[in-house]
Amino acid sequence: MTALATSDASSPCDAGADQDVAAAPRADCIADSAGGLTFDVTDPGGEGAAYLLLRRRDAASADEDVRLPLSPAADGRLRAALPSSVELAEGRWNAYAEVGGGTPRRLAPGVNDLRSLVDRAPSGARGYIAVRIPYATKQGNLSVRSWLRAPHAEIGELEIAGTSVTAHGRVYCTALTGAACAEASRRAEPERVERYELTADGVEFSFALRSDVLAESGPGPWDLWLRPAGESGPRIRLARLLDDVADKKQIFTYPSVRLDTAAHGPLDAGPYYTNDNDLSVRIREASAVEG
Incomplete structure (x- = not known):
């Protein structure tokens, strides 16, 4: 940049x-x-x-x-x-x-x-x-x-292969425990949560999610979180903040994958950064055009 x-x-x-x-x-x-x-x-x-x-x-x-x-x-x-x-x-x-x-x-x-x-x-x-x-x-x-x-979970590289998205990051101002995990929560239904096993090395972490699994609930964004102490501990919103780009939504763009779902028809799914530079996964109708 x-x-x-x-x-x-x-x-x-x-x-x-x-x-x-x-x-x-x-x-x-x-x-x-x-x-x-x-x-x-x-x-x-x-x-x-x-x-x-x-x-x-x-x-x-x-x-x-x-x-x-x-x-x-x-x-x-x-x-x-x-x-x-x-x-x-x-x-x-x-x-x-x-x-x-x-x-x-x-x-x-x-x-x-x-x-x-x-x-x-x-x-x-x-x-x-x-x-x-x-x-x-x-x-x-x-x-x-x-x-x-406080604390903060900084996202780095995203690897996208088909319906799989692997996120790499680093945690600040807290420690990762053996119970640490990542979560995706459906924005329209915050109680609907998918959890992912975390691979950790000191303050570095990574996890993989399946966008086709999230798409089973239909169109709508999923927000991504880190739980450094597991389900009973605090949730940290995953974000990319530590660089010189004030608004990442239009700058850091990622490919989406076309999914043919039985219940909701064709959908597009892929990661994106929100207006606050937080990381989410977008699930939307294949014909939808973002405003």
Whole structure:
């Protein structure tokens, strides 16, 4: 994936018109391997103390806003730092410049240096995994996608052979026990669960599922989970977060297999990443076209 580029890729989840992007102050972003971000912002104008404001979409109140002081840096720009130690709730955070207590102005994206996020393997020493990826919305504004997982199960390679899908991954902030297993739960019927034996080597794991078995229930997605302590322990949503791609649904695509079922007719089945970069299996009518 491109790790150093202008932010011209938009998220399919962004909506709503915003300010004139051409007139907006711009921010270059540098990510570090610990999960921190540094913002270098062109002069937003105005007098008084300047802040970079992060506001989570659909937040219950402005009390959740995160304000980062903007201080003079090179080339007449202002710099703000979001350390990995500052928690940022999961979601999409819009970025603004706020000067002298005035109306916040949306920031436009500049260059994102995300090289440190490629093949990232955090220690998990804090007891959680923090992921922050800056990206451009489809209106051309700067936002940050944040995840906060404790513990976390990171998906790596997927091997697809016919109706078999083998997933390889790594667990963070917890240990795999001898009772560890993986699960697929039907989203429309969460009580309907298929369990899979896990092959584990330290913090690495793998398991295989059969999409034709899931298809016996008809169209509808199945969500994938890890149970590091077995059925009686916690469930961890399987996801792919530790790279530089904010929205994987349209980027990481996998082939589907055509299934002829007696009860539901022809179906297509295959793995995919959700809008939250969680791993699921899609079962849908063969004639269906995704919107």
